[in-house]
Amino acid sequence: MSNVKTAISVLWIMFTFVIGAYYFVLTNDVQNLEKELAQINSDIRNDIRDIHILEADWSELNNPERLKSLAGKYISLDFIKPEQIINYSALPLEGELFENPTMFAKNKDSLRILANSER
Amino acid sequence: MVLKLSLSKKKPTFSYVPGQEIYFSPSRFGWETEDKSVNICRSRIMLVIAIFVIIYSIIIFRIFNVCLVDGIQFDKEEITYYRPKIRASSPVHRANITDRNGVVVATNLPTVNLLCNPKKVSNAEEIAKKLHNIFNDISYDVFLEKLTKKSSFAYLKRNISPFQQAKVNALGFPELEFEESETRVYPQKELLAHVLGNTDIDNIGISGLEKSLNNRLSSSTKDLQLTIDLGVQYAIRDELIKAKEKFMAERATAILMDIKTSEIIALSSVPDYDLNKRDFKNKDIKFNFATQGVYEAGSVFKVFNTALGLDSGKIKITDRFDARKPLKMGRFKITDYRVPPKWLSVGETLIHSSNIASAQMALKVGKDLQIRFFKNLGLFEKIKNLEINEREIPIYRSEKQWQEHTVATTAYGYGISVTPIHIITAFSSILNGGIYTPPTIIRESSNRESKRVISMQTSLDMRKLLREVVIQGSAKNANIEGYEVVGKTGTANKIVNGKYIKGKNVTSFVSAFPASDPKYSLMVIIDDPKPIKETYGYVTSGWNACPTGGKIISRVAPQLNVKPNFDVSVQRENLLKNFGIKN
Numbered sequence: 001m002s003n004v005k006t007a008i009s010v011l012w013i014m015f016t017f018v019i020g021a022y023y024f025v026l027t028n029d030v031q032n033l034e035k036e037l038a039q040i041n042s043d044i045r046n047d048i049r050d051i052h053i054l055e056a057d058w059s060e061l062n063n064p065e066r067l068k069s070l071a072g073k074y075i076s077l078d079f080i081k082p083e084q085i086i087n088y089s090a091l092p093l094e095g096e097l098f099e100n101p102t103m104f105a106k107n108k109d110s111l112r113i114l115a116n117s118e119r
Numbered sequence: 120m121v122l123k124l125s126l127s128k129k130k131p132t133f134s135y136v137p138g139q140e141i142y143f144s145p146s147r148f149g150w151e152t153e154d155k156s157v158n159i160c161r162s163r164i165m166l167v168i169a170i171f172v173i174i175y176s177i178i179i180f181r182i183f184n185v186c187l188v189d190g191i192q193f194d195k196e197e198i199t200y201y202r203p204k205i206r207a208s209s210p211v212h213r214a215n216i217t218d219r220n221g222v223v224v225a226t227n228l229p230t231v232n233l234l235c236n237p238k239k240v241s242n243a244e245e246i247a248k249k250l251h252n253i254f255n256d257i258s259y260d261v262f263l264e265k266l267t268k269k270s271s272f273a274y275l276k277r278n279i280s281p282f283q284q285a286k287v288n289a290l291g292f293p294e295l296e297f298e299e300s301e302t303r304v305y306p307q308k309e310l311l312a313h314v315l316g317n318t319d320i321d322n323i324g325i326s327g328l329e330k331s332l333n334n335r336l337s338s339s340t341k342d343l344q345l346t347i348d349l350g351v352q353y354a355i356r357d358e359l360i361k362a363k364e365k366f367m368a369e370r371a372t373a374i375l376m377d378i379k380t381s382e383i384i385a386l387s388s389v390p391d392y393d394l395n396k397r398d399f400k401n402k403d404i405k406f407n408f409a410t411q412g413v414y415e416a417g418s419v420f421k422v423f424n425t426a427l428g429l430d431s432g433k434i435k436i437t438d439r440f441d442a443r444k445p446l447k448m449g450r451f452k453i454t455d456y457r458v459p460p461k462w463l464s465v466g467e468t469l470i471h472s473s474n475i476a477s478a479q480m481a482l483k484v485g486k487d488l489q490i491r492f493f494k495n496l497g498l499f500e501k502i503k504n505l506e507i508n509e510r511e512i513p514i515y516r517s518e519k520q521w522q523e524h525t526v527a528t529t530a531y532g533y534g535i536s537v538t539p540i541h542i543i544t545a546f547s548s549i550l551n552g553g554i555y556t557p558p559t560i561i562r563e564s565s566n567r568e569s570k571r572v573i574s575m576q577t578s579l580d581m582r583k584l585l586r587e588v589v590i591q592g593s594a595k596n597a598n599i600e601g602y603e604v605v606g607k608t609g610t611a612n613k614i615v616n617g618k619y620i621k622g623k624n625v626t627s628f629v630s631a632f633p634a635s636d637p638k639y640s641l642m643v644i645i646d647d648p649k650p651i652k653e654t655y656g657y658v659t660s661g662w663n664a665c666p667t668g669g670k671i672i673s674r675v676a677p678q679l680n681v682k683p684n685f686d687v688s689v690q691r692e693n694l695l696k697n698f699g700i701k702n
Contacts, residue, residue: 064353
C-alpha cells in the first residue's frame with residue numbers, strides 16, 4: 001500500500017515539475033511575444049513617421065515648378081496646347097495622304113500611324 | 120422506583136433499575152469512538168485530495184489541450200477583444216491638408232526642442248560657446264542669457280534637426296535635454312500662401328485656413344482635402360507672375376471656380392510669400408486680394424445689370440437704348456469710352472460696354488428690383504460659407520441713400536465695392552443656369568444652400584450675349600480657339616485714400632468656358648497695370664487682364680479635361696498642312 005502511495009506521490013511530484021517547467025516555458029514565450037509585439041508596434045510607429053516625412057518630401061519633389069523645369073531640361077516636354085487635342089474623325093483619310101507622294105515618303109511612319117488609327 | 124434520565128436530545132427516556140449496571144455509550148453524547156473518528160478523518164482527507172486531483176487534472180488537461188492540441192477557440196467578439204493591438208496612429212497631432220488629388224500641401228513633421236534647467240547648469244559659458252558653434256543663427260550672448268536665467272526651465276532652441284540633435288548629444292552635457300515636438304511645414308512653399316495661412320510656433324492657426332479650421336485640424340488627424348488642383352494653381356500663378364511683371368502692376372489675382380458646384384479650383388494672388396519662412400511683418404504680401412480686395416469692379420457689373428433686366432421681363436433682348444449723347448443725372452453726367460454714338464441693342468450694350476445704355480436699362484428696372492437682385496447674388500454681405508479666414512464686407516449705400524443716380528452707376532459697376540470672390544460667385548450663378556451656390560474651398564463642405572436667382576432662359580441668353588463680347592467685343596483677346604469662351608471686361612478707376620486717381624486703374628476680366636455648357640468660370644484682376652508698347656499705350660482690361668485670362672484658359676483647360684470644340688474639317692486640313700501634304 002505504501003509503495004502505491006509513494007508511486008502516486010512521485011507521479012504527482014513529477015507532474016508538478018513538468019507542469020511547472022511547461023508553465024515557465026509558456027510564460028517565457030508569452031513574454032517574448034509581448035516584447036516582439038512591442039517591437040513591431042515601435043517599428044510600425046517609426047515606419048508611419050518615416051512615411052509621413054516621405055509624403056512631405058514627395059510633395060516637395062512634385063512641386064509643379066520643379067517638375068516643369070526638370071521636364072524642360074531632360075525630356076523637352078511642355079504644357080499640352082488645345083490644338084494638340086484632335087478628334088478621331090479629324091484624322092486624315094488614307095487617300096488624302098497620297099496627294100503629295102514626296103511629303104508622304106518623308107513622313108511615312110507618322111502618317112501610317114495616323115491612317116491606321118482606330119476611328 | 121424507576122429513575123428516568125434524559126441523556127439524548129431526541130429520545131431522552133431511559134429506565135434505570137437500582138442495582139442495574141449502567142452502560143455508557145459516548146455515541147449517545149455525540150462522540151465517536153477512536154477508530155471511527157480516524158476513519159472519518161481519512162475519508163475527508165481523501166475527499167479533499169480527490170477534489171484537488173480532479174481540479175488539477177482538469178487544469179492539466181486544459182493546459183495540454185490549449186498548448187499542444189487545439190489552442191484556444193474564440194468567437195469573433197473575443198478575437199477582436201483579445202487580439203494584440205497594433206497601434207498605427209499618426210505620429211503628429213495636426214491633420215495634413217491636401218489638394219483635390221491628395222498631394223500634401225501642409226503637414227506637421229516630428230522635431231525636437233532643445234531645453235535645459237538653468238538652475239542645474241554649472242558651466243554656462245562653455246555650453247553657450249559650443250551651442251553657438253552648432254546653431255550659428257543664435258548668438259553666444261543669447262544662449263548665455265538663457266542658460267543663466269533665474270528659472271527652472273528654458274527653451275534653448277526649438278525645432279532642431281536630427282543632425283543638430285546628434286551634434287548636441289555628442290557634446291555630452293547632461294544639463295541639456297530634448298523634448299519631442301512638431302512643426303508645420305508647407306512643401307509647396309508660396310503656391311497656396313493666401314489660402315493656407317500660417318500657424319504659430321505652438322501649431323495654432325493664425326491666418327488663412329489654418330485659423331478658420333483650427334479646431335478641425337487639431338482635433339482630428341484625418342487629412343483635410345481642398346478643392347484646389349495644384350497643377351492648375353501653379354499654371355495660374357505662373358501666368359499671374361508673368362502678367363504682373365509684363366504690365367508692371369502692383370498686384371494680380373485670379374480665381375478659377377467650378378461653375379456648377381462653386382468649388383474653387385485655384386485661387387492665387389501675387390505678390391505672395393513662402394509660408395515656411397513665417398514672415399509675419401510684411402503685411403502687404405499677406406493681403407489676399409481675391410477675398411479682401413474690396414474694389415469698384417466697373418463694367419463686369421453690366422453682366423448682372425443685363426441679367427436682371429432680362430429676367431425681370433422689363434427689358435427684352437430686342438430692346439434698344441439711345442447712346443448718342445451722355446446721360447444727365449442731376450449734376451452728374453454719364454459718358455461712354457470709345458462707344459459708337461448710336462442706338463444700341465442689349466447685345467451691343469455689352470459688346471461695346473456702354474455705360475449710358477446700361478444706366479438706362481437699370482433705370483427702367485428700378486431701385487427695388489436692383490437691390491433685391493444684388494442681395495440675392497450675395498453682393499451685400501461677407502461671402503458666406505467660404506472657409507478662408509480673411510474675407511471682407513462689401514461697401515455699398517444704404518437703402519435710403521440708394522437713389523436714382525446710384526441705380527444708374529451701379530449698372531456699370533460704380534458706387535458699390537465688392538471683392539473678386541463676390542463677383543465670380545455671382546457671375547457663375549448667371550452662367551450656370553441661374554443657381555447661386557456659396558463658394559467653398561474644402562471637399563467636405565456641407566450646409567451650402569443653393570438658390571435660383573435667374574431663370575434658365577435668361578442664363579442661356581446671357582451665354583449667347585457674352586459669347587458675342589468675346590467674338591466681337593472688348594474681350595477679343597481671350598477668344599481661345601476651341602474653348603468658346605464667354606466673358607466681360609471691366610476697367611475701373613482706382614480709389615486711393617477715398618479719391619479716384621487719374622491714370623490708375625483696376626482691370627478685371629470675368630469669363631466662363633465652354634459657352635455651350637459652361638464648366639468653369641475664371642476671374643482675373645490686375646491692379647494698376649501700366650501702358651506698354653504692346654498695348655499701344657492702353658491700360659484697359661481688354662489689353663491686360665483679358666489676354667492674361669485667355670492664356671490661363673488655353674493652359675488650364677486641357678489640364679481640366681475640357682475638350683476643345685474644333686471644326687473637324689479645319690482640324691484635318693491643319694493636320695495635313697503640318698505634314699506638308701497640302702499647302
